[in-house]
Amino acid sequence: MNNIKKSNILVCITGSIAAYKSVDLVRLFKKNGHEVQVVMTESAREFITPLTLQAISGHKVHQSLLDIDAELAMGHIELAKWADVIVIAPCSAETIARLSLGRANDLLGAIILASKAKKFIAPAMNTNMWSNPVTKKNIFYLSSNDMNLIGPAKGDQACGDVGYGRMSEPEEIYESVQVTLNQSLNGKKIIVTAGPTREQIDPVRFISNNSSGKMGFAMAEAAASSGAEVFLITGPVSLTCSDLIKRIDVKTANDMYEESLKLMHSADIFIGCAAVADFKSVEISHQKIKKSFENHFDIRLEKNIDIISSLAEQFPAKTFMGFCAETERVEEYAKEKLISKGLDLIVANDVSKSDIGFDSDFNEVNVYTKEEKKYFQKSTKSLLAIKLINLLGPDSQSIH
Ligand SMILES: Cc1cc2nc3c(=O)[nH]c(=O)nc-3n(C[C@H](O)[C@H](O)[C@H](O)COP(=O)(O)O)c2cc1C
Numbered sequence: 001m002n003n004i005k006k007s008n009i010l011v012c013i014t015g016s017i018a019a020y021k022s023v024d025l026v027r028l029f030k031k032n033g034h035e036v037q038v039v040m041t042e043s044a045r046e047f048i049t050p051l052t053l054q055a056i057s058g059h060k061v062h063q064s065l066l067d068i069d070a071e072l073a074m075g076h077i078e079l080a081k082w083a084d085v086i087v088i089a090p091c092s093a094e095t096i097a098r099l100s101l102g103r104a105n106d107l108l109g110a111i112i113l114a115s116k117a118k119k120f121i122a123p124a125m126n127t128n129m130w131s132n133p134v135t136k137k138n139i140f141y142l143s144s145n146d147m148n149l150i151g152p153a154k155g156d157q158a159c160g161d162v163g164y165g166r167m168s169e170p171e172e173i174y175e176s177v178q179v180t181l182n183q184s185l186n187g188k189k190i191i192v193t194a195g196p197t198r199e200q201i202d203p204v205r206f207i208s209n210n211s212s213g214k215m216g217f218a219m220a221e222a223a224a225s226s227g228a229e230v231f232l233i234t235g236p237v238s239l240t241c242s243d244l245i246k247r248i249d250v251k252t253a254n255d256m257y258e259e260s261l262k263l264m265h266s267a268d269i270f271i272g273c274a275a276v277a278d279f280k281s282v283e284i285s286h287q288k289i290k291k292s293f294e295n296h297f298d299i300r301l302e303k304n305i306d307i308i309s310s311l312a313e314q315f316p317a318k319t320f321m322g323f324c325a326e327t328e329r330v331e332e333y334a335k336e337k338l339i340s341k342g343l344d345l346i347v348a349n350d351v352s353k354s355d356i357g358f359d360s361d362f363n364e365v366n367v368y369t370k371e372e373k374k375y376f377q378k379s380t381k382s383l384l385a386i387k388l389i390n391l392l393g394p395d396s397q398s399i400h
Helices: 017-031 050-057 075-082 093-100 107-114 127-131 133-143 170-182 214-225 253-264 307-314 330-340 381-390
Strands: 008-013 035-040 085-091 118-123 147-149 153-156 162-166 189-194 199-202 205-207 229-234 245-249 269-272 279-281 301-303 319-326 345-350 362-368 373-380
Touching: 008 017, 008 075, 008 107, 017 035, 017 050, 017 085, 017 170, 035 050, 035 075, 035 107, 075 107, 085 093, 085 107, 085 170, 093 107, 093 118, 093 133, 118 170, 127 133, 127 162, 133 147, 170 214, 170 381, 189 214, 189 253, 199 279, 205 279, 214 229, 214 245, 214 269, 214 381, 229 253, 253 307, 269 307, 307 319, 319 330, 330 345, 330 362, 362 381, 373 381
Parallel strands: 008 035, 008 085, 085 118, 118 147, 189 229, 189 269, 229 245, 269 319, 319 345
Antiparallel strands: 153 162, 199 205, 279 301, 345 362, 362 373
């Protein structure tokens, strides 16, 4: 990515074991040309020293609201106005609770209330703290009021528990902020399909697949963060998405096609991430099919519509990014599909690997165009989605 808009970034660090990762975050912002200042809460200073952050940021670290020298010039208001972007990373459960009440009893709280900057929080806490209904309520309130949520990630925790609550890695926080700053897809209308489709056999049984929808939802979030108007057409999944996204829930491949077609005339880009069922039952029984006394029961299947290739054929001037999940000869099948479906880019992943693909939070892919191949190493689906969305922007240096 080139053309990075340089910004004043205020990194706020709170009392979490993940505070040491903020050093890398500050370094990443600095390395990419941003001006960075740091605020630390009292608890944060028990985890990592202001001296370290001062050395990395090149500025005195701001620590106290009632600092007689800093407040000579109303320091907290100055900082609130100076910042284009505020990133609270790590953000503790305590700070989340304080912010959701609009408290201004410390420097961080006062700045957040006073600032019109773009705000991001990267929570970090024990998984039970994260899933506690009070934290959930606070986070819901903050994220529906101007705070962009980054993570948290799932994985091993310092306390030995495993689950959601780990702070997202600095690179992911950096990329999430950057993609929002760049707004490289501003003015574009993007359709993303996600999840499986469900093809009924009778009122209680259906044909479907293992797709969780995570990759498609991550693509939709990344596209929305880049400034695009995003329509997410999803099969049945248990995921939620941010208010930035216009979500349309469907069941069958046919419904997904119909909804896509309606929007396609005014769309610029179609991202086909859904695992669309290849076949559907020729007949759908209106009543539950009774268990037969025979040992076998035949269902006659017919091919479903190939949504992406049908749309690519009807709208050749638009950009199409497809995904393919293969269990063998991944490159060969991906290249074949790129051509046969009329795609501009295809993202191929090997779902025979259990640590990536369908229900995993991670993925590792290769992207193919007619001329190029680009490898994306294993990372969280949200970070990968940001990188894939960057391929569609005007600043993309390769692939497209
Ligand atoms: C070793 C240790 C690790 C902690 N890690 C976390 C954490 O990751 N997330 C969290 O929300 N609180 C954590 N806490 C508790 C917070 O430090 C505590 O709630 C503190 O009041 C937060 O203050 P602050 O939000 O003003 O920085 C930890 C406490 C200790 C002693």
